Amino acid sequence: MEKYIDTPDGKIAVDENERIFFPEGIYAFENLRNFYILKMDNDNVFHLLQSEERPEIAFIIINPYLFKKDYVLNVREEDLKYIKILSEEDAEKNLAVFTIVTINENSMTANLLGPIIINLKEKIGKQALALNEEYSTKHDILSEIENNKEIREALGVSTG
Amino acid sequence: MLVLARKPNQSIMIGDDIEIKVIEVKGDQIKLGIQAPKHIAVHRKEVYEEIKKANIEATKSKKSESTFKKIADLLKKNRVEDKK
Numbered sequence: 175m176e177k178y179i180d181t182p183d184g185k186i187a188v189d190e191n192e193r194i195f196f197p198e199g200i201y202a203f204e205n206l207r208n209f210y211i212l213k214m215d216n217d218n219v220f221h222l223l224q225s226e227e228r229p230e231i232a233f234i235i236i237n238p239y240l241f242k243k244d245y246v247l248n249v250r251e252e253d254l255k256y257i258k259i260l261s262e263e264d265a266e267k268n269l270a271v272f273t274i275v276t277i278n279e280n281s282m283t284a285n286l287l288g289p290i291i292i293n294l295k296e297k298i299g300k301q302a303l304a305l306n307e308e309y310s311t312k313h314d315i316l317s318e319i320e321n322n323k324e325i326r327e328a329l330g331v332s333t334g
Numbered sequence: 335m336l337v338l339a340r341k342p343n344q345s346i347m348i349g350d351d352i353e354i355k356v357i358e359v360k361g362d363q364i365k366l367g368i369q370a371p372k373h374i375a376v377h378r379k380e381v382y383e384e385i386k387k388a389n390i391e392a393t394k395s396k397k398s399e400s401t402f403k404k405i406a407d408l409l410k411k412n413r414v415e416d417k418k
Contacts, residue, residue: 202386217407233392252372276388277395285392288385303377303385311388 179210180229181222186212193226194292197256200301201288206231209299211292221272223290235272236284241315246306247271247289253302257293268295276312283312 175190188210199206208226219240225231238245259265270292273284286309292299338346345355352374357365368376 200389201382202389231393234395250375274389274392275395276392285388287381288388303375303381311384
């Protein structure tokens with residue numbers, strides 16, 4: 175069923191069946207429960223996790239496996255059970271992992287410490303806490319990529 | 335906040351299912367043991383605070399669509415090159 179939601183870029187058409195429910199919201203935004211995942215580019219690299227209740231709240235998200243080849247999802251089993259991922263088969267078929275991206279003048283970083291895990295079949299999501307102690311909330315995406323000078327230029331980010 | 339004084343090996347019960355035990359005191363560091371049901375997450379407070387802060391900062395990110403398209407193209411190129 176199609177409907178329109180408000181976003182920072184105006185009204186966007188979404189399919190209500192694609193709505194993802196976050197029973198606990200996400201940290202600092204615990205009362206926001208309904209989100210849509212919107213495309214940002216044709217290659218499906220970046221997406222927008224758009225809040226339905228508060229149109230001005232939208233998180234840029236990216237699949238961590240895209241920029242970090244050795245990324246490991248290490249969260250409590252209870253977190254996976256919470257979004258109804260109960261087996262490895264479930265995980266393979268229905269689990270999507272995203273990390274929230276922060277962009278400012280000099281950098282583009284991803285929050286590896288608090289990944290967003292989503293069961294695409296049941297349309298439930300949550301922000302989990304990573305058990306890998308070495309993961310940070312500000313993992314530099316740019317340094318993971320070889321040609322980062324090109325990307326910095328594309329971003330309009332200073333190389334200093 | 336409820337404040338209780340404990341000595342090493344003494345415990346505090348929170349509800350029926352959560353136990354916090356003072357394992358060891360060394361200088362200004364206290365080692366605590368926590369027993370809680372699996373569905374209750376237990377983490378250092380700083381971690382929660384850090385994630386909240388990062389989420390709030392993330393909502394202030396602003397970049398144009400064309401920038402993302404450029405970066406997506408470069409990331410895609412990076413992936414393709416890996417396969418060689």
